[in-house]
Amino acid sequence: MPPAKTSVVAAAAAAAAAILIVARLRRRRRAPPSGLSSRPAKPDDYAALCALDAISPTHGGHSLFDVRLTRASREGVQKVLVLCEGGGEALAWGTVLLEPKFLRGGSCVAHLHLGAGGSAARRHALLARLCAVAQRAGCYKAILDAPPFKADELAAAAGMRATQQTMRRALPSTVPPAPVGPFALGGPAAAAANTAHVARAAAASEPVQHLVEFAPQLLGPPGSALGGMRLRALRASDGPAAFLALLAQLSVAPHINAADFAARVEAARDAPTRAVLVVERVADGTLLGCATLAIERRPLAPKGAGVGGRLEDVVIDAAARGTGLGRALVDAVAALAARCLCAELTLNCKPHNAPFYEKLGFEWSAACFAVYFDNNETPTVERRGTPGAA
Numbered sequence: 471m472p473p474a475k476t477s478v479v480a481a482a483a484a485a486a487a488a489i490l491i492v493a494r495l496r497r498r499r500r501a502p503p504s505g506l507s508s509r510p511a512k513p514d515d516y517a518a519l520c521a522l523d524a525i526s527p528t529h530g531g532h533s534l535f536d537v538r539l540t541r542a543s544r545e546g547v548q549k550v551l552v553l554c555e556g557g558g559e560a561l562a563w564g565t566v567l568l569e570p571k572f573l574r575g576g577s578c579v580a581h582l583h584l585g586a587g588g589s590a591a592r593r594h595a596l597l598a599r600l601c602a603v604a605q606r607a608g609c610y611k612a613i614l615d616a617p618p619f620k621a622d623e624l625a626a627a628a629g630m631r632a633t634q635q636t637m638r639r640a641l642p643s644t645v646p647p648a649p650v651g652p653f654a655l656g657g658p659a660a661a662a663a664n665t666a667h668v669a670r671a672a673a674a675s676e677p678v679q680h681l682v683e684f685a686p687q688l689l690g691p692p693g694s695a696l697g698g699m700r701l702r703a704l705r706a707s708d709g710p711a712a713f714l715a716l717l718a719q720l721s722v723a724p725h726i727n728a729a730d731f732a733a734r735v736e737a738a739r740d741a742p743t744r745a746v747l748v749v750e751r752v753a754d755g756t757l758l759g760c761a762t763l764a765i766e767r768r769p770l771a772p773k774g775a776g777v778g779g780r781l782e783d784v785v786i787d788a789a790a791r792g793t794g795l796g797r798a799l800v801d802a803v804a805a806l807a808a809r810c811l812c813a814e815l816t817l818n819c820k821p822h823n824a825p826f827y828e829k830l831g832f833e834w835s836a837a838c839f840a841v842y843f844d845n846n847e848t849p850t851v852e853r854r855g856t857p858g859a860a
């Protein structure tokens with residue numbers, strides 16, 4: 471090769487190497503600024519959090535914030551954290567929602583949310599702490615839904631990479647939360663616990679919201695093909711094989727023995743903010759689909775928008791696809807979420823599934839960044855939250 475060509479090739483190789491090094495450095499986790507700490511949010515943080523999110527504090531908003539913090543703490547699956555200096559005023563805030571998965575043997579996914587305000591450095595520091603909370607809770611993965619470009623650097627600093635996209639469907643606010651009764655997405659234990667919760671709330675004159683009883687429902691009119699299918703909560707008696715065979719069509723679904731499966735189903739049935747649902751063919755009890763609804767509290771949202779639904783792990787068995795069952799399943803979960811007073815239903819999906827959700831009224835809303843932890847601890851959130859726990 472002539473010397474001129476050699477030097478051009480060498481220069482190109484050096485430039486490529488430099489680009490790679492810069493990209494790697496940018497991707498490397500940035501150490502959070504020192505002197506900052508995080509703590510669970512307190513009712514007194516309301517005004518500071520409103521200022522960070524540039525919203526006007528109101529008296530009613532303050533009491534709702536208080537109720538939502540108490541509820542999130544009691545349920546034990548969502549942590550509301552603030553970043554501060556020496557335990558003082560909030561400088562940034564965010565939440566971690568822990569969602570146990572049957573995929574990955576029951577380990578949790580953490581859904582992270584960052585409040586709107588705070589400087590870039592503080593948001594970086596907070597995101598690092600939210601990830602640390604997720605990792606300590608035994609999560610195998612943390613997810614952040616955020617607008618791309620703006621969040622690219624932030625997510626990269628926490629070791630997160632854009633993996634999927636977030637789709638959103640607004641839910642009608644006019645749906646009555648009927649029948650009024652305990653928030654019993656789960657089974658009898660959830661019903662009993664929530665009856666007690668309702669009584670406590672009534673005694674304390676707190677507003678009682680999100681009260682829905684979930685009964686199995688037919689997915690279509692009686693006599694129609696979809697009328698032969700019903701949506702109900704997963705039961706221990708379904709056994710792991712049928713359910714995991716569905717999940718295995720979505721991702722790697724490791725074996726779970728019958729006893730572990732039964733324990734996880736019981737825990738899911740007791741969870742006040744999560745419903746693991748299956749589509750069953752009524753005639754022979756075959757499971758043909760599944761989906762999970764997880765409920766996320768939004769501490770600062772205005773009245774009526776304080777709860778968001780997350781749609782997870784949607785699968786229709788390969789043999790039953792293309793018959794409208796997926797649409798019926800998602801619509802039924804959306805209706806259930808609306809009755810739980812969710813203002814919207816969001817989900818993360820790969821781009822090839824986006825057209826399916828678009829047909830069902832969802833719109834692209836954000837990029838989805840994820841980080842995986844080398845973490846196989848047993849999740850702790852299946853135990854109901856203890857009062858006062860952050």
Ligand SMILES: CC(C)(COP(=O)(O)OP(=O)(O)OC[C@H]1O[C@@H](n2cnc3c(N)ncnc32)[C@H](O)[C@@H]1OP(=O)(O)O)[C@@H](O)C(=O)NCCC(=O)NCCS
Binds near residue numbers: 797
């Ligand atoms: C995605 C999935 C749930 C769809 O279920 P399904 O029962 O086949 O869907 P439906 O028959 O109800 O289809 C509803 C509409 O969406 C369309 N549709 C279904 N899958 C589609 C896709 N991947 N891309 C574009 N359109 C799609 C159908 O053609 C139908 O359109 P129409 O109303 O105009 O006739 C199913 O294919 C599945 O389980 N896939 C594997 C697991 C998975 O990827 N889950 C999604 C995780 S985010």
